[in-house]
Every structure is written in structure tokens, then in C-alpha cells.
């Protein structure tokens with residue numbers, strides 16, 4: 007067996023043997039200590055154990071709606087597919103099986119760490135795969151670099167991966183203590199902390215309302231502006247605390263009630279974290295641009311499929327496809343969003359809010 011990076015970076019490259027850092031207790035609790043989960047292919051029993059409990063092993067990602075994506079996008083031998091959000095490569099691995107060695111997969115992601123890991127994971131495939139660290143808004147430039155006038159399928163699985171959300175260093179989750187970074191692309195200039203400490207109260211309030219329907223948007227924005235004049239807000243826990251404070255919820259009591267009622271209600275900080283992450287990464291702006299250029303990047307009869315997890319994103323996709331059909335750009339598009347079946351939600355609760363929509367460009 008190879009010795010793997012036990013720092014927990016999830017790097018599956020063989021490394022010189024290093025002694026594993028000790029963790030307290032019998033099982034590792036911290037993300038970076040879960041060395042078996044970070045190298046899950048070498049520990050299938052751990053994967054099975056976690057999956058049976060509806061959990062995602064640290065450092066990996068469970069692709070959603072895979073069967074539906076394949077059934078509606080119908081990848082065929084020899085086709086060219088652009089996976090705009092390669093992530094862990096879950097959907098891509100399925101596409102590869104259908105397009106075969108005469109096809110080509112073009113993989114995009116803004117997150118270089120995940121892009122490189124997936125590159126090494128898919129390196130043994132017989133299908134040509136080319137990787138581009140690129141925002142999907144720039145799909146046209148990527149096709150140009152590849153000397154292609156178009157592709158057969160464009161696919162995007164929006165938002166963040168489990169690896170990004172679970173890694174405390176990324177600052178995307180209210181569950182983990184960490185720096186409020188929130189950037190998927192570390193070339194971006196502004197982090198979540200930068201925005202929290204610089205936007206006006208009105209701008210923050212509007213973002214929490216517009217991007218996440220947070221009903222306490224004004225109180226939370228006010229609390230942020232008041233508190234940041236005393237201490238710069240840099241950590242996830244600071245933001246969580248001031249949201250509880252703005253909502254008048256006592257954390258200890260909330261936790262007790264949650265435990266006893268076993269309710270699965272949304273965490274009080276969930277919506278603000280979502281809004282801030284969408285803002286940092288300009289997720290709606292990038293999606294608008296992808297939807298605008300996609301029909302010109304597809305060959306006649308080409309298909310586009312998008313999975314979203316946010317109502318604002320789903321609305322953009324729905325309207326773009328509907329307008330495309332009305333204007334004669336698309337020959338057809340799905341009427342109702344396709345959502346996961348009960349079994350999928352049960353085995354992967356993170357799939358619960360997924361919505362998949364597809365459209366087909368006019369044939370010649």
C-alpha cells in the first residue's frame with residue numbers, strides 16, 4: 007500500500023512515508039485528521055459505512071441526479087462534452103463511459119486544487135480529457151483554445167462541492183470554525199471577510215434578502231455594521247454569533263431544542279452564509295453569462311444541462327431555456343425541473359434541493 011499525504015490535504019499522490027498526526031479519541035473528528043476519508047478509494051469499507059449513514063466522506067463529493075443527467079443529455083460515442091464544473095469528476099466519469107476514446111471531455115473549474123486532484127484521478131482514462139482552470143463564463147475562449155467551433159454537450163453542476171464546503175479553511179460553512187474566505191477561485195481579490203467589512207449596511211441587507219430570502223436581513227446587516235466598528239470580522243464563528251444575536255436566539259438553547267425535537271430546520275446562519283458565498287463568487291453573474299453564450303458554443307442538435315441548488319439560479323435557467331425555445335434558439339427544453347427521487351435524498355441528503363433542467367439547440 008502506498009503511503010499517502012496524512013496531513014489530510016486529500017492529495018492522493020503517493021508520498022514519502024510520514025507519521026500520522028495523533029488525534030484525540032478513537033476516531034478523527036476534524037476534517038484534516040480524517041486521513042482515511044481523504045483517500046477513500048483505498049478504504050472502501052469506510053466509504054460504505056459513511057454512505058449508509060447518508061454522509062459524504064471528507065475530501066470527496068457524491069454526484070447528484072447522475073442517471074437523469076445521462077438519460078436526458080444522451081452522451082454518445084465520439085461526442086465532445088464540456089463539463090463546466092468538474093469538481094470531483096463524478097458526472098464526468100459517467101460521461102466518459104458513454105463518449106469512449108473517440109470522444110473528448112473538456113473539464114473546467116475555477117478551483118485549482120480540486121482541478122489538479124481530479125486531473126490525477128482521471129489520468130488513467132482512455133478518453134482524452136483536457137483541463138482548464140477557467141470560469142464557465144469564459145467557455146467560448148476555452149473552445150477557441152481547443153480549436154473547436156462547438157461542442158455536443160454543455161453541463162454545469164452549480165455551486166460548491168462537498169470538499170469545498172467541508173474544508174474549514176475555505177470558510178464556506180457555518181458548521182466549521184475558519185477564516186471567512188468563501189472564494190472558490192483564490193485569484194479573486196475579495197473574500198467574504200472583505201465584503202462583510204466593506205459593504206454598506208444597505209448593501210449587506212439587500213444581498214441577504216435578494217440572494218437568500220433572509221427575513222432578518224436588516225437586523226443582521228445592522229449587527230454586522232455595529233460590530234465591525236469594534237472588531238474586524240474575520241472568522242466564521244464571529245458571523246454565526248452575530249446572526250444568532252441579531253435573531254435573538256441563544257445558541258445553547260437552540261442546540262438543545264434541535265437535539266430534543268430532532269427537527270431538521272435550517273440553521274439560523276445558513277441563508278446569510280449562502281448569500282455571502284454567492285456574492286463573493288458572483289455566482290449569478292457567471293451563470294447569466296454562461297446561459298447567454300451557451301447556444302453559440304453548441305453544435306446543431308447540441309444539449310445543455312444545468313443542475314442548480316438555489317431558487318434564483320433555477321429561475322435564471324428556466325427563463326433562459328424558455329426564452330430560447332420562444333426565440334427559436336432551442337428546439338425544446340424541459341417543462342418542469344427534474345428533482346431527485348426519495349432514495350437519492352435518503353442516501354445523499356445534500357441532493358435534496360437539486361433541480362436539473364435541459365434544453366436542445368435547433369438542428370440544421
Ligand SMILES: C[S@@+](CC[C@H](N)C(=O)[O-])C[C@H]1O[C@@H](n2cnc3c(N)ncnc32)[C@H](O)[C@@H]1O
Pocket residue numbers: 067068069070090091092093094095096097098114115116117120140141142143163164165166167168190292
Ligand atoms: C457541485 S461541484 C461539481 C461536482 C461535480 N459535478 C462532481 O460530480 O464531482 C461545483 C464545482 O464547480 C466549480 N465552480 C463553481 N462555479 C464555477 C464557475 N463559475 N466556473 C467554473 N467552475 C465553477 C466549483 O469550484 C466546484 O468544484
